[in-house]
């Protein structure tokens with residue numbers, strides 16, 4: 001009567017029920033009861049049914065007792081492995097008619113919409129993805145990397161704090177390449193929380209414009225909240241003068257003293273109007289966008305980028321010198337020089353013994369490479385912590401004259417760039433946009449985006465950055481605040 005491989009039950013309905021209750025507790029899936037458990041050669045299949053009688057739209061909170069029909073086949077989700085067994089949850093789902101979304105298959109409480117994995121499984125994947133590499137995850141969980149990408153995208157969409165763009169005062173906008181061949185993500189960092197708060201695909205002015213559009217959506221462009229299809233219109237509210245905490249940012253609301261149909265200037269509530277400082281690189285794109293959307297914000301140049309430019313200038317000098325040695329036929333010296341790259345670029349306190357020795361040799365040899373190195377160190381020195389703004393002003397003045405006299409083309413160029421952005425560099429120091437901290441976050445972001453190179457979609461790469469460096473705390477399925485547990 002039973003299919004071969006079915007769980008042997010002592011011939012008693014009661015015994016089977018008890019066994020299924022055991023499985024039910026073992027799986028800890030919210031909102032279901034277990035109908036049947038089957039063993040197949042490579043997996044365990046648990047058939048479940050939803051406890052609730054009403055059908056719930058997967059896209060909103062609409063629920064109804066009326067079923068449209070039932071899907072002809074089971075839906076399948078992968079759950080956390082049971083020991084070495086792969087575990088599948090099967091459920092026959094009904095369909096409903098939502099007045100807003102039309103015909104839909106009912107949502108289930110234990111999995112996200114459109115997913116083939118349970119919330120517990122996705123939670124484990126997301127946690128691992130922020131901590132370990134691609135091959136470990138693929139082998140351990142038996143999923144491919146693009147599936148990981150889709151999972152973390154879903155987790156990120158759901159778990160990212162929707163209020164994270166409130167209370168931004170000092171931010172940084174920067175681009176990071178997430179794939180070879182010039183594919184970029186633009187990220188917005190909150191300097192106070194030291195977290196990545198927002199990101200999008202692309203770079204430059206258009207990307208920053210996208211950020212401001214999301215920071216202060218125009219009322220018409222703001223998407224209707226999908227969760228409540230038939231909400232009565234809200235009564236008009238009287239708002240006091242000054243900013244009002246109960247009015248959502250960016251939305252002018254008809255005030256009692258205004259002519260009917262006239263709205264208060266949304267700028268009064270705009271979140272962009274609260275930005276004090278925006279730090280960025282020395283390109284024109286982000287600055288243009290900030291001037292248009294947050295004209296009151298001080299544009300600062302991230303110290304990180306200034307030091308990066310100095311490093312590039314040094315590297316140019318080093319390469320030119322190496323090529324010169326090579327063209328003179330001194331292959332041995334040229335090769336030694338190639339190895340010197342890290343000795344020159346790393347912070348002196350972080351050099352290995354051998355790199356320090358190389359650096360000492362370069363110093364003894366003198367010449368333009370050593371001069372370039374000293375100039376680079378001087379640039380870095382401007383951003384040492386504990387310097388007053390007057391100190392830095394003096395250091396910049398001295399540095400600019402040294403650069404102008406350097407007779408090294410890359411450093412002459414660096415000098416004119418620093419001169420052009422002098423005000424922005426000083427503003428960063430005045431407002432305390434600290435090089436060490438921004439660099440630490442930057443390094444973390446770059447490490448993560450290298451891991452994301454394997455993803456096919458920019459959205460997955462972005463989700464990994466936000467999960468790792470954003471305002472989210474990920475938990476494991478057994479931890480008390482694990483995603484999805486207790487919320488259904």
Ligand SMILES: [Zn+2]
Nearest residue numbers: 057060098101
């Ligand atoms: Zn709906």
